[in-house]
Amino acid sequence: MTQENTQQDNGEKNVRDVIIVGSGPAGYTAAIYLSRAGYKPLVIAGALTPGGQLINTTEVENYPGFPDGVMGPDLMDSMQKQAEKFGAEIVFDDVVSVDFGDGSDAGAMKSVTCDQGDVYQAPAIVVTTGSNVRKLDVPGEKEYSGKGVSYCATCDGFFFRNKPIVVIGGGDSAFTDAEFLTRFGTSVTLIHRRDEFRAAKIMVDRAKANDKMSFMVNSVVDKINGEDGSAKSVIVRNVKTGETTEIPAAGVFVAVGNTPTTEFLNGALKLDQKGYIEVDGASTRTSLPGVFAAGDVVDSVYRQAVSAAGMGCRAALDAQEYLDSLQ
Template identity: 65%
Template sequence: FGAEIVWDDVVSVSNDDATGVKTVRIDQGDVFETRALIIATGSEYRKLGIPGEVEYSGKGVSYCATCDGFFFRDKPIIVIGGGDSAFTEADFLSRFGSSVTLIHRRSEFRASQILVERAQQNPKITIVTDSVVEEILGDGNGAQSVNIRNVITGEISTIAANGIFVAIGHSPATAFIDGIVQRDAAGYIQVDGASTRTSTAGVFAAGDCVDSIYRQAISAAGMGCRAALDTQAYLQQ
């Protein structure tokens, strides 16, 4: 269909309220002007930001249980988080690992009660509360253990783990659009009802930069189709 593909990072977006022209600047210096803009930048897994996380990413540290769980068959696994995703992943990973330890920084959970009870009744799952992971340790080839700190007592302890699954949420990739469209407190772009229209005329958004609930490829693809149709209707006005 003649679309031009440019492989680069967008560094800024501006909007001329008088003309409705949007200006997009990319890292290599090129500038694009357009009447309509679709934002579909997605989201990324929120990181812990602790020593060893980057070093052992892909070598024990993972952000997707369904992607990597089977690599840790009969090995000790840790899940970090306290929401539905963390408990769902712990339950799934208990099918593979020799044990699963779920670590949460508080004594209360955001997860639904049924998921918490299911984990509590699973003999392969141990829940550790009021604790945070301070460091991921390994032998250079793979993760071997984590150091955790009890946030109440300050006590440091070590738990063996070959698989460390981080499930502490997602961050939408929307910082570059700050001030152009309305975002919620978590940074997700707000759209008008079931449409993909944002608070700025001619700017549309779709996928995981909008959707904080489902985060599935098929739902994002459907929203992308809606954004294309909304954009077409806007340009034909």
């Protein structure tokens, strides 16, 4: 069953029912739901990485429905096709600025301006711009990314059973990842640039009590070495003494932080202390009526493709309810 769409026939070609900013699992899922509900969503997919973070990975083994795994780019290509099949329109550009108003006028048009100069307007906006993992920027990191170097322990830990693993970082995420990875690796070495950890004391104490874990503090990774196309070891430098050591590492997990992609909002929406978009409880409603947010740009905890897709579904249903209320 479809609903009458709300697109305004006012002669302005850039007015849409709803605009989705971002084309990762959250964005495409929102697009699938909204187009199947009879709306004509415009997806502004991003110019550099349409498809989002999974475009930069190889096999995804934990997305439901693919018992043999699926390549990240193939999964995102299928999501794009599924959204287009139901009528979503996609443009490959970046939103550089927004005007969402002050929220005082229910149903007011919001506008987004793209890098190529196009301005689009809609009464409802769904922001799904994800996040960027912080990188080490050392030789070998790019070369062995997806071939030993990983930014997601939950996603990739399984691939390193009975192999030596290193984790780089000193915060809660690094410790959570390291402890999780002890289920798989023969050893897990946590490498941290300072001598004190930012992680909660209880996590540090638990890690110290784990026989599989060891620690290299005041230390940075200078290089990732490989063999036969996969990571094999890391060169670690003690920042106090300058001494370097090569330690075996089939899995190199980088846990030095994530940055939610929100600069283009320029303060239009309320962010939490870590810079993620704040939403109202379990909903996807942001600080402004008619503006919704989903996926990694909201979620500093779970950061998975399936959780982003699930939240994209919720954002679509929230946006749909909002659009229906305007009719």
